[in-house]
Amino acid sequence: MTLDVGFLGYSFMGKAHANALARLPMFFPDAPEVNRSVLVGRTESAVRSAADRLGFDRVETDWADAVDDVDVLYNLGPNHVHVDPTVRALENDVHVFCEKPLAPTLDGAREMAAAAEASDAIAGVAFNYRYLPAIQLAKRLLDAGEFGRIRRFHGQYLQGWQADPDDEWTWRNDEASAGSGAVGDVGAHTIDLARFLVGDLERVSGHLETFIHERPTGDGEREPVTTDDEYSALAAFENGAMGVFEGSRVATGRKGDNTVEVYGSKGGFKFSMERLNELEVTTETTDGFDRILVTEDDHPYMDAWWPTGHIIGWEHTFVHENFEFLSAIADGGCYEPSFDAGLAAQRVVDAIERSHSQETWVSLRRRE
Ligand code: SOE
Numbered sequence: 001m002t003l004d005v006g007f008l009g010y011s012f013m014g015k016a017h018a019n020a021l022a023r024l025p026m027f028f029p030d031a032p033e034v035n036r037s038v039l040v041g042r043t044e045s046a047v048r049s050a051a052d053r054l055g056f057d058r059v060e061t062d063w064a065d066a067v068d069d070v071d072v073l074y075n076l077g078p079n080h081v082h083v084d085p086t087v088r089a090l091e092n093d094v095h096v097f098c099e100k101p102l103a104p105t106l107d108g109a110r111e112m113a114a115a116a117e118a119s120d121a122i123a124g125v126a127f128n129y130r131y132l133p134a135i136q137l138a139k140r141l142l143d144a145g146e147f148g149r150i151r152r153f154h155g156q157y158l159q160g161w162q163a164d165p166d167d168e169w170t171w172r173n174d175e176a177s178a179g180s181g182a183v184g185d186v187g188a189h190t191i192d193l194a195r196f197l198v199g200d201l202e203r204v205s206g207h208l209e210t211f212i213h214e215r216p217t218g219d220g221e222r223e224p225v226t227t228d229d230e231y232s233a234l235a236a237f238e239n240g241a242m243g244v245f246e247g248s249r250v251a252t253g254r255k256g257d258n259t260v261e262v263y264g265s266k267g268g269f270k271f272s273m274e275r276l277n278e279l280e281v282t283t284e285t286t287d288g289f290d291r292i293l294v295t296e297d298d299h300p301y302m303d304a305w306w307p308t309g310h311i312i313g314w315e316h317t318f319v320h321e322n323f324e325f326l327s328a329i330a331d332g333g334c335y336e337p338s339f340d341a342g343l344a345a346q347r348v349v350d351a352i353e354r355s356h357s358q359e360t361w362v363s364l365r366r367r368e
């Protein structure tokens with residue numbers, strides 16, 4: 001089976017997914033074959049040069065001219081272009097892999113999840129951190145009951161790329177384009193990991209701040225910042241565990257501190273993306289934490305890469321998620337995280353925002 005793939009978007013995420021597709025035949029020979037058929041972007045000259053670099057045959061400047069010609073649409077554009085092209089593709093049973101957060105708004109996410117439900121195609125959200133070998137190993141240990149009954153999840157994703165007021169304005173600072181700031185961008189990853197590892201959330205209490213209210217655009221102008229720079233939230237899980245979430249893009253000195261800690265009645269684990277080949281684990285038989293180097297053949301996905309003992313990197317998460325997503329299409333199976341998981345994360349983002357503005361805990365219990 002050869003799948004014709006179209007990408008909407010060609011910058012950071014376009015590069016990450018194109019790299020993943022190029023690695024698949026070398027390292028995951030069982031993955032279905034992919035033909036990078038069309039790349040979509042607004043500016044013809046830029047999209048053409050990206051197509052040459054990323055290995056696409058054809059370019060289009062309007063997504064409507066491309067979505068129906070492919071088997072799979074990768075929606076890698078800014079959040080505000082997630083909804084319409086995705087819904088149109090799903091209506092035509094074109095499979096969709098969409099970057100996170102699912103949509104800029106909860107309504108948009110609901111529309112996308114409904115389109116996925118009504119479609120015969122597979123719809124996945126690219127929450128790539130689920131596909132870190134260390135996180136997959138932690139999930140294996142959790143599911144095997146090694147940590148007992150889970151009491152606490154702590155997740156933080158601190159970045160400092162906008163710590164300086166002179167750091168450039170991007171679409172991520174604009175509510176109309178992004179929907180939300182740190183909470184929807186890095187917070188969505190933490191929320192998805194919390195759901196993946198511990199379960200659904202029951203209620204949240206959120207706090208958002210914008211510290212820098214305008215930023216330079218690069219052409220001598222300044223634009224207002226209409227999204228949050230930082231968020232934090234307390235959470236209660238349906239299974240009784242408690243959660244603490246934090247995220248920032250203005251945490252001075254932080255680069256990519258994506259950290260997860262889980263503690264249960266028998267043990268727990270610590271993970272940090274800054275040391276992504278390691279998992280620190282404590283169980284009933286350890287005194288404190290043991291450091292596991294997640295580089296063995298029997299660790300998740302590691303047998304596909306190098307001989308035992310060799311580390312891998314951030315970009316490999318995209319290879320793993322693409323392998324699973326494309327294999328689900330070829331096998332007629334399911335893919336997780338699906339659009340339902342994307343919608344669930346969006347409900348939490350929305351609840352954190354409402355909790356902040358209403359100065360109260362917000363329930364996530366469904367009333368239907
Ligand atoms: C910017 O904060 C960003 O690129 C996020 O959008 C990604 O999802 C994250 O993985 C890295 O940082």
